[in-house]
Amino acid sequence: MPPLVVVVLSAKDLTVQYNGTSSPQIQNFNLELDGGVVAIVGRNGAGKSTLLRTLVGIQKVGAGTLEVLGTDLRSAGPKYDLLSRIGFLPQDFGYVPSFTVEEFVMYGAWLKRLPRKHIPIAARDAIEQVGLGSACNTRVGKLSGGMRRRAGIAQAIVHSPDLLILDEPTSGLDPEQRISFRELIRSIQAERCVILSSHLIEDVRALASRVLVLDAGKNLFDGTVPELEGQELPNAPGDSALERGYTSVIAGNRAADQ
Numbered sequence: 509m510p511p512l513v514v515v516v517l518s519a520k521d522l523t524v525q526y527n528g529t530s531s532p533q534i535q536n537f538n539l540e541l542d543g544g545v546v547a548i549v550g551r552n553g554a555g556k557s558t559l560l561r562t563l564v565g566i567q568k569v570g571a572g573t574l575e576v577l578g579t580d581l582r583s584a585g586p587k588y589d590l591l592s593r594i595g596f597l598p599q600d601f602g603y604v605p606s607f608t609v610e611e612f613v614m615y616g617a618w619l620k621r622l623p624r625k626h627i628p629i630a631a632r633d634a635i636e637q638v639g640l641g642s643a644c645n646t647r648v649g650k651l652s653g654g655m656r657r658r659a660g661i662a663q664a665i666v667h668s669p670d671l672l673i674l675d676e677p678t679s680g681l682d683p684e685q686r687i688s689f690r691e692l693i694r695s696i697q698a699e700r701c702v703i704l705s706s707h708l709i710e711d712v713r714a715l716a717s718r719v720l721v722l723d724a725g726k727n728l729f730d731g732t733v734p735e736l737e738g739q740e741l742p743n744a745p746g747d748s749a750l751e752r753g754y755t756s757v758i759a760g761n762r763a764a765d766q
């Protein structure tokens with residue numbers, strides 16, 4: 509018998525529009541996902557954060573359908589069960605500056621309804637995984653930007669979510685930490701699906717089993733890293749085949765729009 513494929517996410521003709529804007533920020537977006545690490549790339553304002561915010565129910569679905577871990581995101585009412593299975597690191601995440609790293613991560617675990625007796629150990633584990641063990645008692649407000657982002661990643665993984673959604677997780681990390689972050693994602697990807705947005709092509713190449721190129725809210729490309737490299741057009745700008753493939757996809761779409 510073939511293995512059972514569990515659909516993590518299914519979006520069909522998904523359209524999302526902020527109130528007061530004249531056109532949708534996400535247009536007819538389609539995606540079926542059953543695992544792996546998916547990287548969403550696109551220029552500033554392409555709609556990456558809007559899409560990720562919609563996947564976790566912060567931004568509402570305009571039209572089309574969206575199911576995440578079997579929950580229909582168009583349905584009304586609280587979605588505690590779904591949210592307890594998702595880890596989300598927004599681009600600009602909130603924190604109480606006076607909390608220590610440990611308190612910050614424990615608070616995240618409590619919000620995710622982890623049983624009280626498991627919280628201290630889960631928090632310690634997550635903090636160790638992001639390499640912040642020695643900063644456990646440091647106040648979050650005193651951390652450097654990159655260290656604070658690592659604390660954010662620890663908070664996102666503390667409840668061992670089935671789906672991890674990270675908005676530009678490596679921005680502000682130093683090269684060593686970016687390498688550690690990739691190792692962390694590799695170590696957790698076997699058990700859970702990861703969706704991340706990134707402007708950093710090396711991170712995409714190192715991590716992604718699937719890449720989506722988003723431009724003006726449209727999904728222009730959905731495939732593997734080698735397939736995106738294969739989109740390269742003659743004279744396309746970029747320092748690597750992947751960058752050239754990416755710029756070619758964007759340029760091809762602009763030419764088609766004119």
Ligand SMILES: Nc1ncnc2c1ncn2[C@@H]1O[C@H](COP(=O)(O)OP(=O)(O)OP(=O)(O)O)[C@@H](O)[C@H]1O
Pocket residue numbers: 526527529533550551552553554555556557558559599
């Ligand atoms: N709250 C909002 N209200 C109205 N428009 C918004 C809002 N948030 C974002 N937008 C608009 O939606 C579009 C997509 O923005 P979004 O932040 O999703 O892009 P992005 O791809 O994540 O960009 P970046 O790479 O700069 O983070 C942009 O045109 C942006 O101006």
